[in-house]
Amino acid sequence: MDFGELLSGISDAIWAPMAYVVLGLGVIYSVATKGVQFRRIPDMLRQLKETEGSESGGLSSFQALVLALASRVGVGSIAGVATAISAGGPGALVWMAVTGLVGCTVGYAEATLSQAFKRQVQDEDRRNANEDIGGMPYYIKYGLKLPKVGALVAVLGVIGYGFVFPGLQVNTIAASANLAFDLPSWIPAVFVTVLIALVIFGGTTRLVKVTQALVPVLAIGYLLLALAVIGINIGSVPAAVSLIFQSAIGVHPLLGGIAGAAVAWGVRRAVFASSNGLGEATFAAAAARTSHPGKQGLVQTFSIYIDVLLICMATGLMMVVSGKFNVTDGSGGFLVNNLPGVPVGANWVQAAIDTLIPGWGAGFVAVAVLLFGFTCLLAYFYVANSNLLYLLDGRTGHGWKNVLKIGTMAIVFFGSVVNAKLIWAAGDIGLGLIAWVNLICLVFLFPLVRKIYKDYERQRKLGLDPTFDPKALGIEGAEFWEHENEKAAAAVK
Numbered sequence: 001m002d003f004g005e006l007l008s009g010i011s012d013a014i015w016a017p018m019a020y021v022v023l024g025l026g027v028i029y030s031v032a033t034k035g036v037q038f039r040r041i042p043d044m045l046r047q048l049k050e051t052e053g054s055e056s057g058g059l060s061s062f063q064a065l066v067l068a069l070a071s072r073v074g075v076g077s078i079a080g081v082a083t084a085i086s087a088g089g090p091g092a093l094v095w096m097a098v099t100g101l102v103g104c105t106v107g108y109a110e111a112t113l114s115q116a117f118k119r120q121v122q123d124e125d126r127r128n129a130n131e132d133i134g135g136m137p138y139y140i141k142y143g144l145k146l147p148k149v150g151a152l153v154a155v156l157g158v159i160g161y162g163f164v165f166p167g168l169q170v171n172t173i174a175a176s177a178n179l180a181f182d183l184p185s186w187i188p189a190v191f192v193t194v195l196i197a198l199v200i201f202g203g204t205t206r207l208v209k210v211t212q213a214l215v216p217v218l219a220i221g222y223l224l225l226a227l228a229v230i231g232i233n234i235g236s237v238p239a240a241v242s243l244i245f246q247s248a249i250g251v252h253p254l255l256g257g258i259a260g261a262a263v264a265w266g267v268r269r270a271v272f273a274s275s276n277g278l279g280e281a282t283f284a285a286a287a288a289r290t291s292h293p294g295k296q297g298l299v300q301t302f303s304i305y306i307d308v309l310l311i312c313m314a315t316g317l318m319m320v321v322s323g324k325f326n327v328t329d330g331s332g333g334f335l336v337n338n339l340p341g342v343p344v345g346a347n348w349v350q351a352a353i354d355t356l357i358p359g360w361g362a363g364f365v366a367v368a369v370l371l372f373g374f375t376c377l378l379a380y381f382y383v384a385n386s387n388l389l390y391l392l393d394g395r396t397g398h399g400w401k402n403v404l405k406i407g408t409m410a411i412v413f414f415g416s417v418v419n420a421k422l423i424w425a426a427g428d429i430g431l432g433l434i435a436w437v438n439l440i441c442l443v444f445l446f447p448l449v450r451k452i453y454k455d456y457e458r459q460r461k462l463g464l465d466p467t468f469d470p471k472a473l474g475i476e477g478a479e480f481w482e483h484e485n486e487k488a489a490a491a492v493k
Contacts, residue, residue: 007425014432015268021439022267022277026103032446033453037104037301043460044302047295059131061299063212064288068281068300070211071379072307073219073372076273078365079172079345081315082325083424086344088265089255089327089335090240091247093316095266096273100308103270104301106277109442109449111285111300113139115293116452116470118286118480122394131204132480134286135383136279137390140441142477143448150390153279153437157387160430161280161380163407167415168427169373169380173366174416176346180366188370189416193409195374200381200405207378214375219311222368226314229356233321240321254335255327271435274307278431279438283386284379292466294456315349324351381408448475 030037047061059067084092118134136157141150170192174185199207230237246252248266250259275281281303285296319325325348327336339351346369353361381404388397388404415423442449451473459466469485470478 003422007422007429011425011428011432014429014436016264018268018271018432018435018439020267022103022106022271023099025277025439025442026099026106028446029105029109029449030102032450033105033108036108036298036453037101040298041302043295044298047290047299048302050290059208059284059287059289061288061290061296063208064284064296065299065303066212066215067208067284067287067379067382068303069215069219069306070375071280071284071383072274072303073215073311073376076168076269077307077311078315078349078369078372080269080273081312082319082344082346082348084265084269085316085319085325085348086328087330088262089247089252089258090244090316090320090325091249091252091255091259091262092266092269093244093313093320094248095263096270096308096312096316099267099270099276100274100304100312103267103276104274104304104308106439106442107274107281107304108297108301109445110136110277110279110282110438112293112297112449112452113143113442113445114282114286115288115290115296116448116468116475116478116481117142120480120483121389123389123392131287132289133283133386133389134480135283135386135390136438136441137387138286139282139445142479143445144441145477146441149437149441153434154387154390156430156434156437157279158384158391158404160384160427160434161387162384162404163411164430165427166377166380166408166411167418167423169376170412170415171418171423172346173370173373175343176350176362176366176369179347179350180362185416189413192370192374192377192416193413196377196381196412197405197409199378200408204382207382211375211378214371218368218371218375219306222372223310223314225353225356225364226318229318229352230321232356236321236323240317244320258327258330258335261330270308270312272428272431273312274304276304276308277439277442278435280379280383283383292456292459292468293452294466294468297453318352319348322352322355324348324355377408377412381405384408451475 048065050061084096114134117139118132119138121131121133137150137154140153141147170189173192174188177183177188199210243252247255248262250256271277281300285300288296290296323338326334326339329335339348342351346365350361350365353364384404388400455473456466468481470481
């Protein structure tokens with residue numbers, strides 16, 4: 001067994017049971033909140049129109065949504081979907097959608113807790129951007145009163161998002177550029193490294209502005225292209241839909257035997273692509289300025305809908321409808337081999353787009369992967385930096401910040417030349433470890449999430465614009481909100 005196979009085995013052991021944990025926790029939160037992800041869709045849309053953050057300091061809900069989407073809508077929404085279909089068959093798409101619909105309440109819980117236990121920022125760069133700071137380590141420390149576990153998660157976050165996970169994005173960018181333009185790996189590596197340096201050395205304000213400009217345009221453009229590919233293959237849609245659902249429930253004559261893999265890989269890639277349960281988007285959620293944590297919980301729920309139910313489903317349907325996919329049998333062979341010799345990943349999407357305009361798919365996907373991957377890299381640095389600020393705990397730490405910046409640029413460059421299987425396995429292990437710690441903490445934080453949710457619902461039923469008073473709810477550790485309420489009370493006097 002080579003090193004890559006060893007890492008893949010460890011990755012499978014970490015992720016296989018997580019599929020059911022994420023779904024189970026999503027069901028529990030969905031029942032406890034009476035399906036808040038369905039009932040409060042109008043509130044989600046209404047909250048996106050508010051500009052409270054830009055007026056009072058901090059990000060607006062829309063800016064926080066875009067920053068969260070930057071991490072969610074990366075190459076995992078393209079290459080990751082192909083991986084799910086390869087290992088679990090087209091039926092994996094059904095379980096990706098189920099995970100998005102049910103599991104998004106886990107994202108609701110993460111964002112709500114991030115808002116509840118955020119802090120006034122101490123870092124000069126973040127202060128200049130008028131941001132608040134919070135996220136997974138903060139709600140573990142102040143919500144669960146487990147500072148050592150919070151520090152462990154923050155260390156894993158700095159290492160993973162600063163020095164490992166960016167390699168996943170750049171590896172796919174380089175592979176796509178090589179297929180489309182026959183470019184050696186070092187050329188896109190240098191290009192992306194220079195772009196990343198320009199933004200991360202420009203501070204948080206520049207980072208937010210770049211992501212806010214790129215993400216909406218990318219998402220809309222990609223969806224329109226997907227609809228065009230599906231439209232040109234419209235005659236194949238009924239058969240494709242039948243294949244997807246038969247494969248998902250194990251009744252397809254050829255693919256029924258891998259229904260278990262469809263569940264596991266569908267959930268696995270939905271969690272990976274959306275960062276649902278990983279705590280990745282909690283830092284963007286905490287940066288928003290709003291009047292109640294429940295509001296941002298709804299916004300982050302909506303971002304999971306956009307990623308899993310729109311971007312990921314569009315990617316998967318393009319491949320299945322056009323027949324541009326393979327399915328492995330788990331033993332080195334194939335159950336379906338429509339693309340002989342074509343490696344799993346973004347290349348399958350390129351082949352699907354070629355059915356729309358022959359010869360055009362490779363170039364388009366290479367550019368799309370570059371832009372999606374670039375915005376995701378920005379979000380990864382934001383997450384890594386937020387975890388580092390937690391560990392610095394108000395100290396300046398200029399040396400550590402420079403180490404993080406240089407390390408990020410290094411993995412961005414070298415990630416393009418590392419073996420793809422190796423880098424994906426290493427990334428899966430790191431993400432899996434963070435996810436397990438976060439998910440266990442979310443189980444114990446369930447009473448707090450329910451209390452905040454019920455407070456939001458109570459005020460909405462009274463026709464009020466919900467505001468948050470942690471003392472009235474008996475919630476300790478919500479220092480930011482206590483200070484804000486004291487300032488508001490003093491202003492009234």
